[in-house]
Structures are given as structure tokens and as C-alpha cells.
Amino acid sequence: MYFSKSLIPILKNNPTEAKIKSHQLMLRIGMIKQSASGIYSWLPLGFKVMKKIEQIVREEQDNIGVQEMLMPTIQSSEIWKESGRYEDYGEEMLRITDRQNREMLYGPTNEELITDIFRNSIKSYKSLPQLLYHIQWKFRDELRPRFGIMRCREFYMKDAYSFDISDEEALFSYNKFFLSYLRTFKRLELSAIPMAADTGPIGGNLSHEFIILAETGESKIYTDKRIFDVQSDNTKINKKSLSELREKFEKFYAVTDEKYNKKEFDDKVPEEHRLNTKGIEVGHIFYFGDKYSKPMNASVDLQGKKEFVKMGSYGVGVSRLVGAIIEAKFDDKNEIMKWPISVAPYECAILPLINKNDKSNLEKAINLSNELSKNNIEFIIDDTDDNFSSKIKKFNLIGIPFQIMIGNKNDGTNFEFREVGQEPKSLPIDKIIEQIKINKK
Ligand code: ATP
Ligand code: MG
Numbered sequence: 001m002y003f004s005k006s007l008i009p010i011l012k013n014n015p016t017e018a019k020i021k022s023h024q025l026m027l028r029i030g031m032i033k034q035s036a037s038g039i040y041s042w043l044p045l046g047f048k049v050m051k052k053i054e055q056i057v058r059e060e061q062d063n064i065g066v067q068e069m070l071m072p073t074i075q076s077s078e079i080w081k082e083s084g085r086y087e088d089y090g091e092e093m094l095r096i097t098d099r100q101n102r103e104m105l106y107g108p109t110n111e112e113l114i115t116d117i118f119r120n121s122i123k124s125y126k127s128l129p130q131l132l133y134h135i136q137w138k139f140r141d142e143l144r145p146r147f148g149i150m151r152c153r154e155f156y157m158k159d160a161y162s163f164d165i166s167d168e169e170a171l172f173s174y175n176k177f178f179l180s181y182l183r184t185f186k187r188l189e190l191s192a193i194p195m196a197a198d199t200g201p202i203g204g205n206l207s208h209e210f211i212i213l214a215e216t217g218e219s220k221i222y223t224d225k226r227i228f229d230v231q232s233d234n235t236k237i238n239k240k241s242l243s244e245l246r247e248k249f250e251k252f253y254a255v256t257d258e259k260y261n262k263k264e265f266d267d268k269v270p271e272e273h274r275l276n277t278k279g280i281e282v283g284h285i286f287y288f289g290d291k292y293s294k295p296m297n298a299s300v301d302l303q304g305k306k307e308f309v310k311m312g313s314y315g316v317g318v319s320r321l322v323g324a325i326i327e328a329k330f331d332d333k334n335e336i337m338k339w340p341i342s343v344a345p346y347e348c349a350i351l352p353l354i355n356k357n358d359k360s361n362l363e364k365a366i367n368l369s370n371e372l373s374k375n376n377i378e379f380i381i382d383d384t385d386d387n388f389s390s391k392i393k394k395f396n397l398i399g400i401p402f403q404i405m406i407g408n409k410n411d412g413t414n415f416e417f418r419e420v421g422q423e424p425k426s427l428p429i430d431k432i433i434e435q436i437k438i439n440k441k
Contacts, residue, residue, distance in 0.1 A: 003381065005397070007043055007044050008030050008044070008045050009043070010030055011027065011028045015027045016166075016340050021309060021327060022150065025397065028397065029399075031045045031322070037145050037147025038151075047077055048346075049339065049344070049345050053188065059100075060187070061084050061133050064179070066160055067132050067264075068133055068134065071134050072107075072427050074096070075112070083111070084295060087261045092142065092143075094106040100295070106139035109313070112292065115311070123300060125302045128163060128164055128169070128309070129164045130163040132160065132161050134159065135156065135158045136159075136194055141152050153321045157315055157316065158316040160314040160320055162177070162311060163308070165309065167310055169277070169310070171206075176237060179242060181194070181314075183213060190215070195208060196250075197209040197259065199369055206287040210281070211280065211281055213278070213279050214328065218278070219256050221254070221276070223253060230248050282321055283314075285313075287310075290309070297373035334396075335397055336396045337398065337399030337420075340441055341401050347440070348377055348378070348379045349379065349380050350369055351382045351392065352365040352382070353387070353406065361406045361408075364410065366381070377437075388407060401419060402420070405417075415428075417432045
């Protein structure tokens with residue numbers, strides 16, 4: 001891709017309306033564009049990052065055996081009346097009337113719709129567990145949309161649902177998601193801590209929020225720092241190994257403010273391990289038993305007896321994660337962003353210095369890009385006539401993790417190669433490719 005032909009509308013300065021660094025950067029490098037309050041278009045750069053995050057989320061759902069499907073954004077009010085949430089959800093729900101005067105809504109979440117699908121499709125306990133997910137836009141008419149795509153009205157979410165025959169089996173499903181979330185956030189190079197959470201309007205009795213630390217986060221958290229050292233690497237997908245994993249985490253106090261109790265915090269956490277700070281919620285898992293299956297009559301036949309299924313739901317804020325990664329990785333003082341290579345919009349930027357009457361550096365850049373292509377490395381060539389320092393400054397902001405610079409002194413065999421934020425090295429192309437590939441693993 002050539003920079004001159006791409007839709008990357010870079011702003012000279014930070015937009016004044018943005019209060020936190022992810023919102024500033026996303027507007028500054030043209031990842032998103034607001035279309036109405038809390039509603040955004042995703043421009044090519046932002047969309048590429050979000051799609052890569054989505055793919056990682058998807059792979060980690062598939063890895064624990066969840067089936068992907070797709071439910072619509074618009075739902076009928078009928079099923080919400082059955083569960084009792086049509087009234088309860090209040091003004092956050094966007095209600096729409098169609099031409100036949102039917103009450104519709106833009107889905108803020110999908111417990112009702114999936115329960116309806118389940119009850120019409122599954123009859124026997126032998127078909128359990130059913131683990132299902134989709135990745136779809138949601139709409140919540142937030143009172144105060146803010147911080148760009150971090151708290152907006154239309155956002156992209158992965159939501160999964162589990163259906164089981166008993167509490168015991170349902171906890172096994174819950175724990176699978178617990179592990180898959182740890183794996184997902186690790187692949188995004190985020191350190192997300194599972195914290196005991198309140199179940200809020202979704203209801204139920206067991207819940208964890210996955211929170212990454214950030215000064216600009218909206219969740220207040222109280223935790224024992226030692227929870228950051230808990231490892232999940234050797235966990236196997238069986239009941240014993242998964243419940244041991246949960247126990248390893250739950251040994252340490254970690255709650256959000258709804259569950260916070262000063263005495264408990266002081267008693268359970270030695271002073272030197274106490275951490276009271278803020279974070280961003282990137283995922284949330286709930287177990288709520290028969291809260292929806294009972295009123296909506298979703299049951300299976302178990303040896304002639306009708307059993308209401310036990311359900312859980314599991315959300316990841318796919319679009320919010322784009323901002324969360326920026327909050328975690330962007331060095332705003334030095335204006336340097338470095339995306340984890342797994343979600344970077346391009347893996348390598350080629351920055352040739354182009355003189356008016358001499359296109360030889362551009363030719364070298366094109367030759368180089370052919371080699372990157374052969375090795376499946378995604379690149380962008382800055383073919384503008386900007387000077388070197390402004391190209392580097394621009395690409396430091398865009399955050400593509402590797403840069404190759406081709407200046408006037410270039411001999412055509414060695415290139416100035418740098419990992420963003422580090423000193424450049426002079427390397428031949430095969431060594432550059434090797435370095436990028438090592439990082440992709
Ligand atoms: P919050 O407490 O941040 O309002 P929530 O608890 O209402 O979120 P859930 O129903 O748990 O949200 O939704 C699952 C995930 O969807 C959240 O963990 C979050 O990452 C994301 N999400 C929720 N609301 C928004 C929003 N308004 N904008 C962007 N992402 C959101
Ligand atoms: Mg939540």
C-alpha cells in the first residue's frame with residue numbers, strides 16, 4: 001500500500017475535544033471519524049486493527065469449542081417482554097417502531113434472542129452443553145457517551161452464551177471462558193486481571209470483569225498486586241485444571257468498587273501488596289443460572305423430567321479494545337505508539353527519502369516491498385515527498401512496529417531498520433525479514 005493513496009487523514013495537532021490519549025490518537029491518525037454523538041465510522045487504519053483484534057477473539061473462542069453464529073442487530077420487543085427486561089432496561093435501549101407499528105429495538109445484548117433460538121432448536125439434555133457466540137454491533141443509548149470509542153453508543157462486541165444441564169456443568173463452561181479470556185488478552189499483549197464483579201442489570205450470582213490498569217479507566221479497582229504474577233499457561237481444559245486456575249486467582253483480593261469493602265481489603269491484603277487504582281473493563285463473564293430460561297421456558301428433557309437450562313453470558317468489547325491497547329501502549333510524552341504486531345495495521349513501514357528529480361529510493365522501496373510480500377509481511381510505503389524527520393514522526397504516531405528507512409546514503413544492500421522506539425540498525429534485507437518474523441511468532 002502507498003501512503004499517498006490511502007485514506008489516513010492525519011491531523012497536525014491533537015484535537016482539543018479529546019480528553020484521553022486513545023481518543024486523541026485515534027482522531028489524530030485518522031482511525032475513526034465521529035458521525036453522531038457516540039457513533040463512529042471506522043476508517044481503514046482503525047478498521048484493520050479492529051478486524052485483527054476480532055480475529056484473535058474469534059480464534060480463542062473456537063479454541064474452547066464455542067460455535068460461531070450471527071444474530072441480527074434489530075430485535076423484536078416480544079422476547080424482551082417475556083424475560084421482563086423490556087421495561088427494566090430503561091432508556092439505554094434504543095426503541096424503534098416499524099411501518100406495521102411493531103415495537104422493535106436495536107440489541108444492547110442478546111440473552112433473550114439466543115434463549116429463543118435455543119428453546120426452538122434443542123430438546124434433549126444430550127445436546128448439552130451448547131456454547132455459542134457471535135461478533136456483532138450493539139447499541140446502548142449511553143447518557144454521556146465519551147472518550148471516543150471507549151464509551152460510545154454503537155460498539156462492536158463478542159458475546160457468547162452457554163447452556164448446561166446443571167450448576168456443576170455450567171461452572172465448567174464458565175471456567176472455559178475464564179481461561180479463553182486470559183489467553184485472548186495475553187495475545188493482545190494486555191495484562192487483564194479478572195476481578196469479582198457485581199452482576200448489575202443482567203443479574204445472577206457469579207461474575208468476573210477483566211480489567212486492564214489505566215489511569216484514564218472508568219472502573220475503580222482494589223486489588224492485591226500479587227494477582228499479576230498468577231500464570232495460566234499450563235491449564236488444561238478439564239474440570240479440575242480449570243477450577244484450580246480460578247482458585248489461583250481467587251486467592252488474591254481483586255474487586256471493582258461495587259464489591260469493595262474497606263475492612264475486607266485491609267484485612268485480606270498486607271499493606272505492601274495493596275493497589276487501589278483505575279482500570280478499563282475489556283471483558284465480562286456472568287453465570288446466572290435459570291434467570292432467563294425459566295421465564296422464557298427454555299428447558300430440556302432429562303429422563304422424562306423438564307429441566308430449565310443453566311445459562312451464562314460472556315462479553316468482550318472488541319471495539320473498546322482498540323482504545324484500551326492505545327491506553328496501555330502509547331507513550332504520549334514522546335508521541336510514540338507501537339501496536340502489538342498481532343494487531344498492527346501494517347507490520348512494517350518503508351520510508352524512502354524521495355527527491356524531486358530522483359526516484360531511485362522509491363524504486364529501492366518497491367524492490368524491498370516485493371521481498372516483504374514474498375514473506376507475507378504487510379507493509380506500507382510512504383511515497384510522499386515529506387522529509388525524513390516528518391515521515392518518522394508520522395509513523396511513530398501511526399505505531400507500525402517496524403520501520404525501514406532509505407536515505408540518500410543507502411547502498412542498496414543494507415538498510416536502516418528500526419523497531420519503533422529503539423535505535424536503528426543497518427541490516428541486509430534477509431536479516432530484516434528474520435527479525436520481523438521472530439516477532440510475529
Ligand atoms: P460498562 O461497565 O463499561 O458500562 P457494561 O458492564 O455495561 O460496561 P457489559 O454488558 O458487561 O458492559 O458488556 C461487555 C463488554 O462490552 C464490556 O466489558 C465492554 O468492554 C464493552 N462495552 C460495554 N459498553 C460499552 C460502550 N458503551 N462502549 C464501548 N464498549 C462497551
Ligand atoms: Mg460489564
